[in-house]
Amino acid sequence: MSSMNEYLREVFKWNQEMRDFLESENIDGNNELWQKLNSLTNVMDRMDQPLNTDELGSLSEKVEEIHEEMEAYFNERLQLGAIYANETSVPAGKHVLPPLPYGYNALEPYISEEIMRLHHDKHHKAYVDGLNKAEDALERARATGDFSLVKHWSRELAFHGSGHYLHTIFWNNMSPEGGGKPSGALLAQIKKYFGSYEQFKKHFTEAAKEVEGVGWAILVWSPRSRHLEILQSERHQLLTQWDTIPLLVLDVWEHAYYLQYQNKRADYIDNWWKIVNWKDVETRFQHAGELKWKPV
Template identity: 60%
Template sequence: MAKHELPALPYDYNALEPYYDEQTVRLHHDAHHKAYVDGLNNAEAKLAEARDKSDFSLIKHWERELAFHGSGHLLHTLFWNNMKPNGGGPATGKAAELIEQHFGSFETFKKQFSAAAVAVEGSGWVVLCYNPAFKELSILTAEKHQNLTQWGVAPLLTIDVWEHAYYLKYQNKRAAWVEAWWNLINWDDVNRRIEAMLA
């Protein structure tokens, strides 16, 4: 079974300053994201071992670990690519068109997304998704990494609102982190994901 690896950041650790500080980016990527990659590899190895031994006594535990760490790895990978130096501003391209169609305006979308990000209970995420079954965009929250989602959605844009994502610079001011993050969005990446979904 191939091992999952921590992907390199698509920019330098300090490239997102002043909105996202180098120390937090380094710790968040190299320690926290790596822990989810390691946890995913461990869960897959333990499940393979369970199959080999035909011993599924701990199946509930390892399936939970698989969901938690696997989702953590996927969301963090999306998160890093959704940001870029000199990013932000209103949506562009197909993203702008779909946001206007499904939310009425970019400003309305931004208000709903920000409100959801501030309101997530405990540790979690907010994700702009495309639901091919409904043929619409949705803003979903995820507690931990995997709870409260919808089956079949394709995540397009996400913000991490676990405290480890922002605490060194923003302390307990989650709303300030959310507001700063809007200056980092890589709309080119979001548009690539949309085009792949609609192809």
């Protein structure tokens, strides 16, 4: 009996330490770690009688499950810390085209190899080159004091920079093993704001269909309002909300689908849902949720 009491005291202590840690990390209350710790706390709060063997075993399993998830979280933070410690910034004019995270034909039949090669190697590369050219020009302007073309190069910086960064997100937002639905805290937020996953998907799909001309449909997280939102971006440097963080993006410029789908944008969008990489979106949401501004 004394050993069981000692174990319970350790569990109580560990549970409080983990709660203090999550608070210090500003982890959103909807995060799965919080939900599991709250569940454990509720169980322990109801323990006014000694536990039998089965109850103790169930409690031990719950503690072990949470411990493994906390350990995974710690490991991820350590890896991110190592990345940030060793990563240098990108000098002006030195951006490079990132490789695709899968083969050019990996998304077939939903997006053809021909489109992926053209889209990545030509269009995305053009954004990278344009961004470097704009940064180099503005660097020379700062050095010489000649800002006579600052309006032009600022526009180029916005256009090509937005194209480069959005496409980088776009490639990782897709996967040959994608599709299905999100899970965890992201799904909870989707249901909270949009009512259901189905309503969110319908809203996003219609926003993508109705972008005027060319552009993007974008799911974003707003650190100020603390909720998700769906935006349209026509000519991707315009019609944005600058204080939001993109989570899921869909390119509906014609070069993204026309060779395969011609003018049937709706078919392209419907098939795109089958390759959405929700794990990537969930990871982006987790890190975005850690950033908190004063609500205004």
